[in-house]
Amino acid sequence: MVSTILPLLPPQESYDLYCEPAVGGGAVFHAKEPSPVEVINDLDGRVVNFYRMVKSQYDLLDKLIKQTPHSRHAHKEAEHVLKNQDLYSNVKIAWAFWVQTNMSFASCIFGGFAYARKKNSCEKKMFNKRQAFDKNYASRLELVQIEQEDMLKVIRSRDSERSFFYVDPPYFNSECGHYKGYTKEQFVNLLTTLAGIKGKFLLSSYASDVLQEHTDINGWDNIKKIMPIAVSHKVKRDKVEVLTANYPISNLAA
Structure with a gap:
């Protein structure tokens, strides 16, 4: 979806x-x-720890990642580390997070080990992921604020007429993987918060009645994409991915 999302972002100078x-x-x-000021946030401490270790212990983390086939x-070792974090260093936990999110089926922590039957697509993906984890990946974080806070609090605290939020919350109407527990009520609270901000936002989500209701009430724009979602190694199911914004995006969609 990244190639679809990037053209929909407002101009950098805005x-x-x-x-x-x-x-x-x-x-x-x-x-x-x-951007001049950048903030990334996640309530999951494993996510935040990963970015902090990238920022402060890149060389050691890079060595662990590069030598991991x-x-x-x-995959099993990484699962053990994440389930027994008190026994391991923050760098080892960051390595385990990277392994689990990149080697697990559907990128879900504690999901099954991902593999392919006909093509070496998983191995190619891992090779590319290892190559992408370079000094540029680390330097990208040097001037970034890293938060571990409720997303609504972060949105409110950073809001202004010159703020832009790309919001990709857990999908309440899907299998959320390691983000299980995100509810419809929380999503409604997010939509209500976004309706009141001064800045701009772009929201990724699946289609839902509550999203459509808030879109109609607030006059938001959106585009829809049919996305095949893997539910097992053999089965894929189509879901409607919706990109919603409080600025015009329909004319920007390819």
């Missing part, structure tokens, strides 16, 4: 502060040009 209040893997953050053994 905002000073860029914020991802639910950064997760940060695919959009790492793909876009830096795409293997079930590494």
